[in-house]
Amino acid sequence: MSDVPFRLRAAAATALAVAAALAPAVRAAAPSLPVDCLPDVVARWEATDPDVRYGAQNVPGIVLGHPGDSTPTQGTTTVASLGPDGSVTFRLVDAVIEDRPGPDFIVFENAFFQGAPPAGPGDDYLIFHEPGFVDVSPDGETWTRFPYDADALAEAATVGSIDRALHLALRGLAGITPTFTGNWTIPDDPAVWDPDGQGGVSGAGGDAFDLATVGLAEVRYVRITDAGTGNGFPGAAEGFDMDALVVLHGRPLGSAAPDGDGDGLPDGVETTLYGTRADLADSDGDGTDDGREVAGCRDPLDGGDAPYLLREPHLFADGTDCTTIRWTWLGADAAWDVLRGDVANLFETGGAVDLGPLDCLAAATAAVSWSCDGAAPPPAGAWFYLVRRSDDGAGPGTLGRGSSLAERQSGATCP
Numbered sequence: 001m002s003d004v005p006f007r008l009r010a011a012a013a014t015a016l017a018v019a020a021a022l023a024p025a026v027r028a029a030a031p032s033l034p035v036d037c038l039p040d041v042v043a044r045w046e047a048t049d050p051d052v053r054y055g056a057q058n059v060p061g062i063v064l065g066h067p068g069d070s071t072p073t074q075g076t077t078t079v080a081s082l083g084p085d086g087s088v089t090f091r092l093v094d095a096v097i098e099d100r101p102g103p104d105f106i107v108f109e110n111a112f113f114q115g116a117p118p119a120g121p122g123d124d125y126l127i128f129h130e131p132g133f134v135d136v137s138p139d140g141e142t143w144t145r146f147p148y149d150a151d152a153l154a155e156a157a158t159v160g161s162i163d164r165a166l167h168l169a170l171r172g173l174a175g176i177t178p179t180f181t182g183n184w185t186i187p188d189d190p191a192v193w194d195p196d197g198q199g200g201v202s203g204a205g206g207d208a209f210d211l212a213t214v215g216l217a218e219v220r221y222v223r224i225t226d227a228g229t230g231n232g233f234p235g236a237a238e239g240f241d242m243d244a245l246v247v248l249h250g251r252p253l254g255s256a257a258p259d260g261d262g263d264g265l266p267d268g269v270e271t272t273l274y275g276t277r278a279d280l281a282d283s284d285g286d287g288t289d290d291g292r293e294v295a296g297c298r299d300p301l302d303g304g305d306a307p308y309l310l311r312e313p314h315l316f317a318d319g320t321d322c323t324t325i326r327w328t329w330l331g332a333d334a335a336w337d338v339l340r341g342d343v344a345n346l347f348e349t350g351g352a353v354d355l356g357p358l359d360c361l362a363a364a365t366a367a368v369s370w371s372c373d374g375a376a377p378p379p380a381g382a383w384f385y386l387v388r389r390s391d392d393g394a395g396p397g398t399l400g401r402g403s404s405l406a407e408r409q410s411g412a413t414c415p
Contacts, residue, residue, distance in 0.1 A: 111177060143221075
C-alpha cells in the first residue's frame with residue numbers, strides 16, 4: 001500500500017494576491033479553492049529566533065502543502081524548523097477536522113531510521129526523532145493536548161536515537177515516526193507490522209491522531225510545539241522540523257452558494273472542479289459523501305485509497321518596500337512561473353476576465369518563494385501577482401480561474 005500513486009485532476013494551477021501602493025503591508029490572499037484536505041492558514045508562527053530558522057524564508061507555504069519526498073533513512077528537506085520550544089498553529093478555513101472511526105489527521109516531521117529499517121516484526125531499530133506536543137482546539141481559544149508518557153519523553157531527551165520500545169512508548173507525540181514517500185493518507189500504527197510497507201509501516205509514516213482520544217467531536221485549529229528535548233542538529237535546523245499536516249476526516253463548512261445535494265460542495269464547484277454530480281451527495285457510491293472525501297484527501301470519483309488533491313497553490317505576499325511572494329509546496333515535480341500585472345489593466349469581456357499584459361518575475365523555479373519585487377505600483381494603484389505551473393511542453397500553464405471557476409487560458413509565457 002505504500003506505493004499507491006498520487007492522484008490529481010488539475011495539471012496547471014494559479015493563485016493571486018494584490019499589493020497596493022503605499023499600503024503598510026500586504027496581507028495573504030484567501031485560499032484559491034473552496035475545500036481541500038490541508039490547513040489553509042498559519043495562524044501563528046512562533047519559532048525560536050525565527051529569522052535564522054531553516055526554511056523560514058518559505059513560511060507559510062512550505063508547511064501548508066502535502067508531505068515532502070524522503071526515504072526511510074533520509075528525511076525530507078521541505079520543512080521549516082521551529083527551534084527549541086517553538087510552535088506553529090494551523091487554522092482550517094473551509095473545513096473542520098471531525099472525529100470518525102480511526103485517526104483523523106496525521107502530522108509529518110522528518111524523522112528517519114538511523115541505519116537499516118527493520119526487516120521483520122521482531123527487529124529492533126533506531127530513529128532520529130524530534131518530538132513535538134500536539135494540541136487541538138475548536139475555536140483557537142480553548143486547547144486540549146494529546147496525552148503522552150512524560151517519563152518516556154524525559155528518557156528520549158537523554159538519547160540520540162530512540163529504539164523500538166521507546167518509540168512505542170512515545171505515542172501521543174509528533175516527530176517520532178519516520179516519514180517517507182508513499183501513501184500519505186494511510187495512517188500508520190507502529191505497533192502493527194505491515195509486510196507490504198516500507199520499514200514495516202503502511203503509508204508514508206508520520207504520526208496519526210484520533211480526536212476520540214481527547215473527547216472532541218471536531219476542531220479547526222492544530223498547534224505543534226517543539227518538546228524541548230534538544231534532540232537533532234544544533235543551529236538553524238534545531239528543534240521540531242514541520243513538514244505537513246494532512247486531514248484524514250474532514251467535513252466542509254459549506255457556503256452560501258447553491259448545494260443541491262447537501263454534500264458541502266457548491267454545485268458549480270462540483271461540476272467544474274471535481275467532476276462530481278451536483279444532484280448526488282456520494283458520486284462514487286463508496287459510502288462517504290463527496291465533500292468529506294475532498295476534505296479527507298480522497299478522490300470523490302474513485303473508491304480507492306490513493307491520495308487526492310487538486311494542486312492549486314495558495315499564494316501569499318508580504319512586505320512594504322519589497323514584496324516577497326510565497327506559495328504552497330506541491331511536489332518536487334512542479335516548476336513555477338511568477339508573474340505580475342497591474343490591477344488597472346483588468347477588465348471583463350464576454351463573461352471572462354482579461355488580465356492584461358503581464359511581467360515575468362521568475363521562470364520555471366522549483367522554489368516555493370520569490371524575493372523580491374521592489375517596483376512600486378502607480379499612485380493609488382495596485383499590482384497583482386500570480387504563480388502558475390510552468391510550460392511542460394504541452395503549452396503554457398493557465399492563469400488562474402475566473403468567477404465561473406473555468407481556467408483562464410493565456411499565451412503569455414515567461415521568457
